[in-house]
Amino acid sequence: MLRWLLLLLALAAPPAQADVFRVGDYAIQPGMEPGSFDLSASIPSVLASNDPLGLPEGCRETARERLNEATVTRYAISIDCDRAVTAEDAIITPWAVDGGTFLSTATGTRVQQALQPTGDTLSLPIGAVAARQRALPEIAVEYTWQGIVHILGGWDHLAFVLCLCLLARGRYLLALVTTFTIGHSLSLALAFFDIVKVPVPPVEAVIALSIAFMAREAIQARAEDMADPHGRRRQLAVVAGFGLLHGLGFATVLRELGVAADERLSGLLFFNGGVELGQLIFVGCVLGVIKLAAIFDRDQWVRQAALYGAGIVGCFWMIERVAGFTLGTA
Template sequence: MWRNSLAILLLALATLAPGTAMADIFLSADFALTRGEDPNSYEFTAAVPEAVGQPAPLRLPDGCRQTGMSRQTSGGRAQYAYELACDRPFVAGDVIQTPWKADGGRFVTNVMGSQVDRSLTGDASGIAVPVGETAATARSIGQIAPEFLAQGVWHIWLGWDHLAFVLCLALLARGRPLLWLVSAFTAGHSLSLAIAFFELVRVPVPPVEAAIALSIAFMAREALLVGAGERAFAFKRQLIVVSLFGLLHGLGFATALGELGVQADERLPALVFFNLGVEAGQLLFVGAIVATLAGLRALSLAAPVRSAALYAVGAIGCFWMVERVMGFGIA
């Protein structure tokens, strides 16, 4: 009875605070630089999540000043347009420091006649936009690798739905079976991530996101039944189910990677290192859960905490699914 009450309570809390129930909280920004009508004048535009998009000043390169600014909001995003005037052309090393604390972003410009489309990583100060990189020059693996590794790690750590599914796996199995299940999940989402990123298939995002939420509720229920002894742990069946759900989650990862700027000649290394970052973040999370469970077993608290966590995750997964289905016709 107390378990059912806990699940109902958590579902009610999730309903009352929908902002905390967002699954993918990877906050992505879009930046663009275009040339103005006068010499050394530019328009710098920024589209950021409205949750972090409060008005704040930019830090401009030396010799540049802001001559105008407008702000609009649409679809949950704040859209800024800045008019800039500079005493000189942009040079390598020039950066516009933006104040918004997004996790990553995309920068597009063609002011030098060649298209630049690249990803950006945020930090505690915001996102630094390298406006001096106005030519589409090839980057080395040493430059690409850390950028997309970091994006992969941050996306798995900030993607609550992906973490919730992995948590269910860690609460369903132990030891070698857990490693096999995590590997099956990895294989599934790595395959669909590659297929979707290279646009070999195109799947509408809202149904995929709803199905991901459903996969969490399903796996939480499965772990509860196995833990209660109401269902035997069928390893082969679980392996197949987890692999198929991995395909779904990979489509979600591909959506996030697609929001980041990736030049055509960087697509393959970007995919590889983003995927490696996702796996690194996932393994660290699994290790933390396993270590926590080991500590709880020493205190004889593993069973009640496990049950409470699964009821909570299942309730939140159901809430996400309903929320996403209700949003199919809105956007």
């Protein structure tokens, strides 16, 4: 039974990328004729559709081209307006992205900013002459939420934390999670500010390998080994190293969200805080499930099934990612 369960976990494992956000990239510029504009949009292919844009009054779409690539769909859309656009005018996009970057020269001024969706739509401020300045509370709420969403939707990061939860208990678990947090917080900051630059595909492959390694570590752990100070120091060092790698994956997401220049420091701090909050929520859920399983004397069965499942899925993701960047598709 356990064998078939583990096989099912491997087959059902979704492709896990360091970037789990579905980010759109938008640019608009004046067209060749007065009152015309050219909009380009890059959308994750899973969200692509030919649904119409929501345009300001007096504007209409005159042409649309669509190019489908491996994971991204690109649009080139021509728009004509019979009046001058105002600061209140906006284009409503129909693609349900998690966020977007926006570059506009439509008003003769270069405007670049990050945008957040409202429901399943994103509003492009076609008439903006400057990026909107946001108050700190608004920045805090947005980036904290983005951090929570990222960690709770990042299957590879959660799988690694799961292995930590099943490796240790009590203060030692707290030490492992804290070490992991310090590691990925440090590398997140260094990568986000371009102090450290590492190619993304190899990092993703090693992140997947870290899951398999930590699952094996937890499966083979014995009570006497866990009490050995030398063994604990080795595990803390390994977790710190893998934390540095996971932080590089977090930085990829934060960078692609298109953080405004004047929000870089605050965005980094609140995004990282959201990641930690989401991580604590997940740890609490895992410990709750283990305690519940212990009531029915099934905690060891659940522990072994989860660790073998995480190890198999980690190996699957590693092979998938290595094959991807080897073939030049990552």
